[in-house]
Amino acid sequence: MPQSDDAAIETALKDVAAAEARAEAISPLSPSRSEDAAEADREIGDTAAGTQARKGSLWRDRNFLVLWSGQALSQFGSQITGIALPVLAVLILDASEWQIGVLNAAEMAAFLVVGLPAGAWIDRMRKRHVMIWADAVRAVALAALPALAIFGALQIWHLYVVALIMGVATVFFDVSNQSFIPALVRTDQIAEANGKLQSTEQLAGLAGPAAGGWLVGALAAPFAILIDALTYVASFFALLFTKDHEKLRAPEDHAPLLKEIGEGLRWVFGNPLLRRIVGTTGVANFFGHIAMTLLPIFVLRELGLTPAMLGIVFSLSAVGGLLGAIATPRIVARIGEARAIPISAIGFCLVPFFLPAISLVPALAFPFLVVQFFLMSFTVLLYNITQVTFRQRITPPRLLGRMNASVRFVVWGVMPISALLAGALGTWIGVVPTLWIAAFGELLSCLFVVIGPFWTMRELPEAHADHARSEE
Helix, strand or coil: CCCCHHHHHHHHHHHHHHHHCCCCCCCCCCCCCCCCCCCCCCCCCCCHHHHHHCCCCHHHCHHHHHHHHHHHHHHHHHHHHHHHHHHHHHHHCCCCHHHHHHHHHHHHHHHHHCHHHHHHHHCCCCHHHHHHHHHHHHHHHHHHHHHHHHCCCCCHHHHHHHHHHHHHHHHHHHHHHHHHHHHHCCHHHHHHHHHHHHHHHHHHHHHHHHHHHHHHHHHCHHHHHHHHHHHHHHHHHHHHCCCCCCCCCCHHHCCCHHHHHHHHHHHHHHCHHHHHHHHHHHHHHHHHHHHHHHHHHHHHHHCCCCHHHHHHHHHHHHHHHHHHHHHHHHHHHHHCHHHHHHHHHHHHHHHHHHHHHHHHCHHHHHHHHHHHHHHHHHHHHHHHCCHHHHHHHHCCHHHHHHHHHHHHHHHCCCHHHHHHHHHHHHHHCCHHHHHHHHHHHHHHHCHHHHCCHHHHCCCCCCCCHHHHHHCC
């Protein structure tokens, strides 16, 4: 049906926004964690002025901006801890390959153990309240590390405990956060909100790792982590002052917990496109996390790079993420939303071979790492950018928490297993051979989406009928 000029413009804006939403975070060597990838909203591109001026822009929503500011600070702090924690383990506590594997497993164990019931519980609770409590727990847990360091009592098992606590709190926060946006903004603003929140993560990735590397040298790792604890406090207060319009499900709509968990799993794996995406993401995360687990030992101990240099590598990789976010709407417009998935998957499945290849030319380690992480961030953005909006628009609101938890259970629940495997393989056959195994495993992960229906489609399906009815 022909459209008026205004209607056509509005449709185009929505299409661009939908193409920009970020998805499930994959690990930094598979596609990267960020469990949530940045979207390039049009404010980042060369058409920024027109988008900001249009009616209903979230730039004018003070309530959303309060939430956004808190999230920006906590994301910046998380980047600091991402550098400081492995430095603390490898260089200060002299952790072995197996101990690093256990530490990484502890960080991700919650997604495997409580990931599924968390989704069902969250669907019964106010998501903003869950996020507030999660921020409080994470702030206290992280603050314990510098306190122990002051008294000279810090040991590796303390890192395990803090990592476990942080993991549980992060499960509840992340699943709530992904399910909270539809209760915070209008349906036509969901993609814009996802874009702003997740593009901020990429911006934090520009300065956070480099700042983390510098702070580790200036303050020592435990005290650099204290800064992250303070950013969770800031996020805590931002959420306190955020208002939402979430409506709790009626008690009579609650089914037994196992039945509700099963409903979420059936929803995810009953959709053939989502099932393939989850397959690629899960396998890529499994093998990618093997490489990420051993990365601190490989870079800091075997290659001899400093924490500051590692931080710079991660910061420059965020440039790739931002450029990927900016380029994604144009790429999607040219090749189609659906085809962008297998094309980008091929890219991020080939890039991991850079890492073990560095061992052949150690003198070029720094530029090789920069190139690898830059390309990885770019391709993962192109892959992930379609997922969150796709999932949110096809899932009925009553299933959002369980859908997100089910996806996380698979794609992040494999990580503690792969972390332990990385520690065992690293001890048994060495770090570099393990990195080659991880690279070949990631290459296989793209088969789920490369051999599939995505090539014959241009756009991914629109909202599920139940979801559409719920908006009426």
